[in-house]
Amino acid sequence: MSPLSLRTLNRTYLDRQLLLDRAGLSPLDAVRHLMGLQGQEPDAPYVGLWARLADFRHDGLTALLHDRSAVRAKLQRNTQHLVDAQDFRTLHPLLAPVLGKARQGAFGRAIQGLDTDDLVRAGRELMSGDGLTRPQLGRALAARFPGRDSLALAYAVQSLVAHVHPPPSGVWGRRGATPLVLAEEWLGGPMARRPRIDEVILRYLAAYGPAAVRDIQAWCGLTRLREVVDGMRSRLRVYHDAAGRELFDVPGAALADPDRPAPVRFLPRFDNLVLGHADRTRVIDDEDRRRVIIGSEVSPVFLVDGFVRGIWSWRDGTVEVTPFRPLAPDEAAAVREEAGGLLGFLRGPDGTGATGRRATAATGAVLIG
Structure with a gap:
């Protein structure tokens, strides 16, 4: 098979990102398909969906946040995302090693010697109910662990305890303090006990493929996925790009016509399209x-x-x-x-x-x- 050209990769990626033709999907179905939208900027997911969906209106996304069908939280690459609530239950435990980097990195020394289980118990107790902002959580934790930096304590708990930012956080045009609440309480159910990385990879490829192993790793923040992907070869389509790099895809997923016209599109800060691969030259x-x-x-x-x-x-x-x-x-x-x-x-x-x-x-x- 001939290598995939840059334009083939470009048009296929745009098509799967719903950017060639505005899709008739519901906002929730679009969020599910994309495996979440970058949400560091609260208004960014709104603009991202406007660029991708036909007749998208602000209240279509706001309603999802209020009825808890979608949540805003730290996920891929330890950054804020707006994601389907059911996907959050899978992605959070799967990405726990990435989310824990904050505790092991900049704030590792500040909490050295603390019993992690004690810290988790305290954090869960404090965030239960209405939740707290990060400064409030830090001050409450510092009262329980005297002599420790409050900011370091708060960040450590955030990296260890599954939580979400409920509305008005993430709602169009709203700014202010960002509350932290326990994910299980907000969603009314537990996190997935044994998340399936292979299922997540298949869904990533459906929205971002064809892609190399390092692209998958760049998207989610996990490492050492080569062995996982190699174990999935019988379930994947294998291509190569012009440089000879191996690209994987979902069987049966169509490649776009490289000559297909691509309309002008405006995308928000941190959009998935720019950050979804290690090799971003396709866009x-x-x-x-x-x-x-x-x-x-x-x-x-x-x-x-x-x-x-x-x-x-x-x-x-x-x-x-x-x-x-x-x-x-x-x-x-x-x-x-x-x-x-x-x-x-x-x-x-x-x-x-x-x-x-x-x-x-x-x-x-x-x-x-």
Whole structure:
């Protein structure tokens, strides 16, 4: 079989990320398909779903948070995600080694010598019921473990105890303190006892494949998955890219036509599309990646012909578009049209933007730099 071209990988990835045609899925089905949406920025999942779904409205996601069908919590790569509640029960115990890195890393020395079981019991007791914010949790823990740094104690408990951030955390346009509540209490059930990594890998490939082992590892934060994937070979389709790297996929999953048109799309900060692989060249070249990903920050991007072409921002009612290279006239027209739709969405259902400030017709605009 011929190697998969870059454009084949690009169009296939866009298709599976629901970015070639806006899908008719419900918000919950989309969140399930994508195995969660990056949620460091509370409003980002809303913009991510707007880019992917037909007729998506803000309250479609807000309702999921309030009825506990979806939750916001730390998961893949120890970062905030908005994820289906049932998936959280599987992903949290599976990713426990990744989530525990905070305790072993920056705050390891600060809690050295403490009995982990005692710390977990105290944390669970304190977060039970209405829950606490991180500063409140830290102060309460410091009272029980005198002489220890309160922030280190709070972070350690967060890394050890399954918890979620209930609304209004994660709700469109809401800012403020982020509460921590016990996941089992919020969801009304326990975490999965024996999560299946192979099932998670199959679902990852359905939304992100074809992908290499190191791509799977970059997405979830787990390591040493080569043996797991090798054990799944009889259940996988195997391809190679132009560089000869081995790529795995779900059997029967279609590859997209490399010549299929790809519409302009605007994506939020930290979007899955940019962070879903170790090798990100299927959507962004290395030079542009260095402009988009700076330290721990990932800028909001827009796509032209399927690839990242620049970044954008939302300030004072204006969508400011900054291309990395000049846009052709037809490209500029398509960018302006899609940015106009984004502008309407960012104003929100009540005419206020994500910051809660009302965007007026006088200030609402699209500016292409």
